[in-house]
Amino acid sequence: MRKIQNEVLKSQLIKQWGYDQQFSFDVMAAARLVLFPAKSLLVQAPERPQNLLYLVKGKTKLYDTQANGKVTLIDFFTPPCFIGEMELLDPASSSFTVQAIEDCWCLALPMADYREKLLHDTTFLRCVGQYLGRKNARNIQTFSQNQAFTLAQRLAGFILLTANQDIYEEKHTQVAQYLGVSYRHLLYVLADFVEQGYLEKVGHHYRVCTPDKLAQLAHEVSWPGTD
Amino acid sequence: MRKIQNEVLKSQLIKQWGYDQQFSFDVMAAARLVLFPAKSLLVQAPERPQNLLYLVKGKTKLYDTQANGKVTLIDFFTPPCFIGEMELLDPASSSFTVQAIEDCWCLALPMADYREKLLHDTTFLRCVGQYLGRKNARNIQTFSQNQAFTLAQRLAGFILLTANQDIYEEKHTQVAQYLGVSYRHLLYVLADFVEQGYLEKVGHHYRVCTPDKLAQLAHEVSWPGTD
DNA sequence: CCTCCACTATGAGATTTCTCATACTTACCT
């Protein structure tokens, strides 16, 4: 995580998403603009996040690491999006790991200093409530719609969502579990994508050759965190 | 909706779910205990709910009715569960229809009288935030796990969830869409359930003959709103 | 009464996806 000293960019991003309107105090001064480089961790379970983050640019994924080391993909976030709001609201909640897929810019509010303030800020609490409710509504719609699509369609969307700089390098085992299909079938479809020329295998990962073709395949598939 | 005058039952239900601890004022006196008979509507879109409800007993389903009359199943609720909290928090949110699957008991707080109070009650807002966050986390887990199951397994769970007094009478078209399978396949599996003796066709609906067998089939499948 | 439309119902053949078996590779532990 790197702090970005750029007040112009910061206030532009705040305006862009109406960040300051979600608080009843002057968050402009309190929040810092930070950059998480691709693949770095925004939150590392089981540590609790130190900041309430607000993702303004970039894509992240959330996953759970079991005691035995098994990793389970759970969700994806795209701007605008709070990160760490559950841990703030719910001391009992377990926290998960959040990783940057590509470079991510966030507005960060240190929990240590603002936790109490936030928990008594009705403007903020109402906004978070709305945010969670809308996110939930969209997720339900998304998931129940998506199960009607074929793996090729869902995988196309998944690749576009998780690729960074046209490089796709998710673990097949995790993806198969996340998409709810067998490992075998995932490989079949992936091989077919290579066959079709949509992907190219480069060493241990894949290069996206024709994002447009994949987007076309995925045309109706929507993803969590995406609007 | 029928108001139930039973202070003993009311305070027992409030204690059972810790309802009063989610508010900073004396909700014991403010809330009324009401009963929605099976199949009645708790909320009827596009009207906005008049009460903030808290489901303490019974099962409900939420669906959307399109302009053209098409009905889409969206979600299910089981206790403990707020109903109408999104409409309270988010004046912009569209409201959906919520229907009682079986007789439902709710604690009702009139929005007209308490809206402002609730929107400034940080205890309540924090609790709703936690509730929404947990619900969301569980839904994501549920949905992404469930897509790995076969229709027979998911349908078994669905029937148990939506049947009232062992009578299952959902519309096949709606269910097929909700479960993300073709109408054709749904009928195959339903016919198989009859073949197996799990269900019996009675006029225009089905009677659940062996809930235990269905539960066994559904054993690992979890449902939204279920813990 | 007739018509239209949504829902129900069933068959046949095609596609998608799964299970199981079997290897090879890489990382890590000892």
Added chain:
DNA sequence: AGGTAAGTATGAGAAATCTCATAGTGGAGG
């Protein structure tokens, strides 16, 4: 260096699920 575990890879046959075609039924409205 040997051993183990996880991830990768591929084949073959089976099961789940889809699409399309075709029909019957019941209710709403003219």
